Amino acid sequence: xxxxxxxxxxxxxxxxxxxxxxxxxxxxxxxxxxxxxxxxxxxxxxxxxxxxxxxxxxxxxxxxxxxxxxxxxxxxxxxxxxxxxxxxxxxxxxxxxxxxxxxxxxxxxxxxxxxxxxxxxxxxxxxxxxxxxxxxxxxxxxxxxxxxxxxxxxxxxxxxxxxxxxxxxxxxxxxxxxxxxxxxxxxxxxxxxxxxxxxxxxxxxxxxxxxxxxxxxxxxxxxxxxxxxxxxxxxxxxxxxxxxxxxxxxxxxxxx
Numbered sequence: 001x002x003x004x005x006x007x008x009x010x011x012x013x014x015x016x017x018x019x020x021x022x023x024x025x026x027x028x029x030x031x032x033x034x035x036x037x038x039x040x041x042x043x044x045x046x047x048x049x050x051x052x053x054x055x056x057x058x059x060x061x062x063x064x065x066x067x068x069x070x071x072x073x074x075x076x077x078x079x080x081x082x083x084x085x086x087x088x089x090x091x092x093x094x095x096x097x098x099x100x101x102x103x104x105x106x107x108x109x110x111x112x113x114x115x116x117x118x119x120x121x122x123x124x125x126x127x128x129x130x131x132x133x134x135x136x137x138x139x140x141x142x143x144x145x146x147x148x149x150x151x152x153x154x155x156x157x158x159x160x161x162x163x164x165x166x167x168x169x170x171x172x173x174x175x176x177x178x179x180x181x182x183x184x185x186x187x188x189x190x191x192x193x194x195x196x197x198x199x200x201x202x203x204x205x206x207x208x209x210x211x212x213x214x215x216x217x218x219x220x221x222x223x224x225x226x227x228x229x230x231x232x233x234x235x236x237x238x239x240x241x242x243x244x245x246x247x248x249x250x251x252x253x254x255x256x
Contacts, residue, residue, distance in 0.1 A: 005067050005206050012198040035160050035188035039195060042156040047149040055141050062142040066206040074217055077105060078241045081224035084112070085234040093229060107131075107218050111225040121226050128222045132215055139211035143204045150201035157192015161185050220244055 020027060048056040080103065088096055097116050103109045111128050119127065164185025171177055220241060227237050 002069070002071060005202065008202060009198055016194065016198075029183065030187050030190060032184055032187050035157075035164075035184075035191050038160045038163075038188055039153060039157050039191040042159070043149050043153045043192075043195065043200070046152040046156065047145050050148045050152075051141070051145055055145055058142060059145055062146070062207060063203055066146075066203045066210070069210055071210070071213060072105060072217065074220060074245050075242070077108070077217060077220065078224070078238065078245065080105070080108070081221070081228065081241065082234050082238045085224075085228045085232060085237050088228050089231055089234060093231075096228075105221065108221045108225070111221055112228075115225055115229045121229055124226060124229065125222060128218070128225070132218045132222070135218070136211060136215055139207060139215075143207035143211065146200050146204035146207065150196040150204060153196035153200055154189070154192040157189040160188025160192070164188060 017027065020030075047059075084096055084099060084103075087099060094116060096112055100109055100112060100116075103112065107128075111124065114124055114127060164181070164187075168178060168181045168185060171181060223244065224237065224241055227240070232240075
């Protein structure tokens with residue numbers, strides 16, 4: 001698991017808590033149920049309304065994916081495909097069937113199964129690239145829900161503040177209560193801005209980044225499978241695939 005999201009969100013909330021402590025503001029001052037309910041459920045409702053119900057159903061799973069997804073190492077994936085290419089060149093493409101159980105990457109396993117079953121290189125590319133395109137579309141929809149909620153949350157917070165100020169104006173005859181009421185009214189705006197910039201927008205950006213990395217790895221797998229099917233030289237295949245890796249992932253090439 002890449003801990004960037006957990007570290008980032010934790011750091012953002014820690015900075016807010018430290019700032020409140022230094023200012024002498026108790027944490028209990030912002031833990032008010034009414035603003036929290038309005039911002040959380042109001043933002044969720046606006047996000048659901050902006051899309052389709054099938055998109056909303058996967059929101060919790062997508063949030064979990066943003067924080068808990070474990071990304072595979074692309075250089076290790078290249079090493080696996082090079083070994084498969086060596087076996088295919090030595091024993092034939094059908095010999096890879098016995099090696100499928102040892103392949104951990106599901107997309108690579110799926111592509112190899114298609115190749116073993118006799119799909120042509122054109123059919124192989126068409127099927128696998130279609131699956132990558134479908135994944136990009138699904139991932140874009142998942143990320144857009146959180147991005148949309150990041151846009152809605154501050155406005156929902158302002159609505160909460162307006163509601164609070166209406167309450168303040170109805171109590172002008174009690175000057176002693178005005179200070180706490182005004183402070184409570186602005187808590188909704190605080191939570192709207194906070195959840196947008198420390199939770200919703202980062203999750204949306206994280207999902208987009210994960211999608212880019214995963215789809216790039218799937219494109220790498222497609223290139224490898226097509227060359228394995230064509231009987232490419234394993235050493236040339238290794239050089240070709242490693243040239244497609246980002247510099248920080250290409251450890252094998254740097255060590256060579």
